[in-house]
Amino acid sequence: MQMIEEAGAAVAEAPVHAITLLPSGKTFSSPAGESVLDAALRQGILLPHQCKTGTCGACRARVVDGEAACLPGAQPAALSPEEAGQGVHLLCCTQAASDLRIECAEIPHIPGIAVRKLPVRVVAMERLAPDVMRVQLQPPPGQQRLHYAAGQYVDVLLPGNRRRSYSLATTAREGQDLLELHIRHLPGGLFTDQVFGKLKARDVLRIEGPFGTFGMHDDASQAPAILLASGTGFAPVKALVEQLLATGSGRRVHLYWGGRARQDLYLHSLCLEWAHALQGRLTYVPVLSDAPEADAWAGRTGWVHQAVLQDHADLSQHEVYACGAPAMVDAARRDFATLAGMRPTAFFADAFVAQPG
Numbered sequence: 001m002q003m004i005e006e007a008g009a010a011v012a013e014a015p016v017h018a019i020t021l022l023p024s025g026k027t028f029s030s031p032a033g034e035s036v037l038d039a040a041l042r043q044g045i046l047l048p049h050q051c052k053t054g055t056c057g058a059c060r061a062r063v064v065d066g067e068a069a070c071l072p073g074a075q076p077a078a079l080s081p082e083e084a085g086q087g088v089h090l091l092c093c094t095q096a097a098s099d100l101r102i103e104c105a106e107i108p109h110i111p112g113i114a115v116r117k118l119p120v121r122v123v124a125m126e127r128l129a130p131d132v133m134r135v136q137l138q139p140p141p142g143q144q145r146l147h148y149a150a151g152q153y154v155d156v157l158l159p160g161n162r163r164r165s166y167s168l169a170t171t172a173r174e175g176q177d178l179l180e181l182h183i184r185h186l187p188g189g190l191f192t193d194q195v196f197g198k199l200k201a202r203d204v205l206r207i208e209g210p211f212g213t214f215g216m217h218d219d220a221s222q223a224p225a226i227l228l229a230s231g232t233g234f235a236p237v238k239a240l241v242e243q244l245l246a247t248g249s250g251r252r253v254h255l256y257w258g259g260r261a262r263q264d265l266y267l268h269s270l271c272l273e274w275a276h277a278l279q280g281r282l283t284y285v286p287v288l289s290d291a292p293e294a295d296a297w298a299g300r301t302g303w304v305h306q307a308v309l310q311d312h313a314d315l316s317q318h319e320v321y322a323c324g325a326p327a328m329v330d331a332a333r334r335d336f337a338t339l340a341g342m343r344p345t346a347f348f349a350d351a352f353v354a355q356p357g
């Protein structure tokens with residue numbers, strides 16, 4: 001039996017099962033009632049995952065031996081009935097009901113990166129647009145800073161076991177312990193109403209992370225990259241570009257950022273600075289879908305993923321990193337593969353899907 005702490009709430013006792021990953025043979029323990037993914041991450045084993053809500057499908061794995069079951073209330077929407085019939089599970093929605101052997105890709109361990117829960121103090125809040133807030137967070141004195149990779153996110157832990165995910169918008173650097181989030185207001189939203197109403201400097205939040213394996217493929221490849229963002233999907237893209245700048249990578253990058261109106265491109269001038277500083281290596285294409293006349297917008301218009309297709313008829317040699325609205329991410333995944341020959345394995349996504357509760 002093992003005590004499980006979930007979001008700082010009540011503790012429960014549960015039978016614990018042994019999980020063996022294939023082909024590596026690595027093992028960890030997984031209590032009933034906790035997702036196999038969360039159990040692995042808690043024990044420092046990084047398995048592919050992204051949204052942790054059953055929507056993106058990044059944590060697909062096949063159970064080859066043993067009994068696995070869906071967690072109560074979980075919705076593995078990304079799993080087809082055919083996959084389920086072949087023993088495939090989404091590990092974010094799955095609990096162990098016996099010892100399991102699981103066929104699963106593994107992400108190499110990055111030294112220093114481990115999922116933690118920690119309190120953080122709000123040190124600054126800045127409106128980057130009428131509906132976008134930059135929130136800077138810092139662990140209180142004495143707490144170790146959070147180590148993470150560009151493209152990862154944290155969960156803000158809320159009362160009643162609820163949580164909301166936000167991408168980290170800066171790259172982690174030595175001597176810099178500020179965490180930067182870009183939060184878009186969804187009026188009526190549980191957490192973003194608080195951010196735009198009550199939250200203020202010096203308040204303390206509890207977060208857990210880092211999560212997600214989006215962006216971790218970057219170092220391995222020199223393929224030209226399309227960075228595709230809609231709205232606050234710019235946050236993880238900003239971290240990826242900062243990482244490229246910090247490593248001096250020679251990789252060619254095409255950054256496309258879409259919004260409805262000019263105010264949605266809330267760090268437009270920063271992107272222009274990057275394009276100027278990295279001439280020949282980074283191009284920046286802002287795209288507006290619904291700019292009012294008052295914007296006097298003379299740039300590209302339409303859907304941002306269609307602008308990519310207009311400029312790149314052949315994406316067979318590219319890698320694509322798409323972040324933001326799930327509809328944009330889905331359209332890009334579909335259209336880039338069918339219309340421009342993108343390899344499905346070269347598409348990495350961070351879709352900002354709604355969280356349960």
Ligand SMILES: Cc1cc2nc3c(=O)[nH]c(=O)nc-3n(C[C@H](O)[C@H](O)[C@H](O)COP(=O)(O)OP(=O)(O)OC[C@H]3O[C@@H](n4cnc5c(N)ncnc54)[C@H](O)[C@@H]3O)c2cc1C
Nearest residue numbers: 164165166167182183184189190191192232235352353354
């Ligand atoms: C991996 C990941 C990273 C994310 N990173 C960011 C980020 O960097 N910046 C950011 O602003 N958001 C991000 N999100 C979305 C964020 O987690 C919340 O879903 C969002 O802020 C709404 O929270 P809320 O509590 O205010 O609204 P809720 O109370 O959850 O929802 C209010 C209403 O809005 C709908 N809704 C919720 N989320 C969305 C959405 N994303 N798009 C459209 N409708 C929605 C709900 O269905 C509901 O009807 C991310 C999501 C994921 C999964």
